[in-house]
Amino acid sequence: MKAILPVAGVGTRLRPLTHTQPKTLVHVAGKPILGHILDRLAPVGVDEVVLIVGQWGERIVEYVEKSYPRLKVTAVEQAERKGLGHAVYMAKDVFGAGEPALIVLGDTIFQADLQAALTRGKSAIGVRRVPNPSQFGVVELDGERVKRLLEKPADPPTDLAIVGIYYVRDSALLFRCLDEIIAEDIKVKGEYQLTDGLQRMIERGEELFTFPVEDWWDCGNPDILLETNRELLERERPAAPQLQGSIVVSPVAIDPTAVIERSVIGPYVSVAAGVTIRDSVIRDSILNEGAHVSTVLLDHSIVGEDADVRGEFSRLHIGDSSSMHLGGSGRRE
Structure with a gap:
């Protein structure tokens, strides 16, 4: 047919x-x-x-x-x-x-x-x-x-x-x-x-x-796409790979060609072919083919094909009763 x-x-x-x-x-x-x-x-x-x-x-x-x-x-x-x-x-x-x-x-x-x-x-x-x-x-x-x-x-x-x-x-x-x-x-x-x-x-x-x-x-916009990702992963429960030096929290879908080092992946993460992830925490996100992600925390995010996302870690000595906001504009309530 x-x-x-x-x-x-x-x-x-x-x-x-x-x-x-x-x-x-x-x-x-x-x-x-x-x-x-x-x-x-x-x-x-x-x-x-x-x-x-x-x-x-x-x-x-x-x-x-x-x-x-x-x-x-x-x-x-x-x-x-x-x-x-x-x-x-x-x-x-x-x-x-x-x-x-x-x-x-x-x-x-x-x-x-x-x-x-x-x-x-x-x-x-x-x-x-x-x-x-x-x-x-x-x-x-x-x-x-x-x-x-x-x-x-x-x-x-x-x-x-x-x-x-x-x-x-x-x-x-x-x-x-x-x-x-x-x-x-x-x-x-x-x-x-x-x-x-x-x-x-x-x-x-x-x-x-x-x-x-x-x-x-219908996967019509980013929010619906991420919702679809969550529901399908929950429904289908793909086998989660064992990654040396990283932690995987099911459900996830990780292509076997992806390179993942010193990271926490999941839940509800889809990683396509050729993706590289290093020193990152990623949850509720979709990474398309060939994306490179390092030293970031991604939540409710979509990374396009061959995109490069990099962050940085900080070393702090912060005193008692102090408040500090890192990464973007913070405000006190």
Whole structure:
């Protein structure tokens, strides 16, 4: 089965991390965001991924081909970002008539029983109840079937949010509907929406059902990325390495190529390949590939690729009943 993964987004809310790398390759809980997604697709029979790429598309393709050699990779460039509906439409020439398609957003890590959803053999969309549905696309049901899809409505009729996982039984019908929407220039907030294409499929008689998503993380900004890192490390509990001369506090994910000396690492730390850490204390943080960190205490921090972070230690002789603040501007209350 083929899966469409739109990964052309630039990740503006994650800058400066995404100034020099695609959002989907940002490290979290031991691997890039995209790696977590692909780990969830292979067990349900996905053997080809269609990557809708933009800037740094070659890096994304290189990562998938190197890390998932059994997957066939097809890359389609989206030169101009015109919305999710347009991104999915770009894959039209890769699919044969009547071929099904699994669509998964390339920046959303999810936990769901995909196998059960696919076994049903009907078009289906992943949903989860949320307290703030106006911030999401939502579905309105008629019994078990989807009656209507709405993109971030001001007055949402339900609290069933669209998570970003779609199974379409007849991809040719979806591509025809998206083609019509683009030809008629039907946009919402300046973009062609996938929900409009799915809605038109429903109007043509396609049955669309839902399946529950247990959890999902959109990794949209640094705070959410760190929260995702904590939750995934807590859930997956990777084996913690024994590091001579350093202390590791689980849960952590440390790439075997990382060099760590005289440091305390964890909890909730993700260390990517090629990272060097010396004489530091690091907790609740993510260190991307090739980063160098020395003589610092990092907490709730993200260090980008090949970044160099250095601090310094101080030697003090401080008298009784004294107060001193080191590292930044202190103030007395």
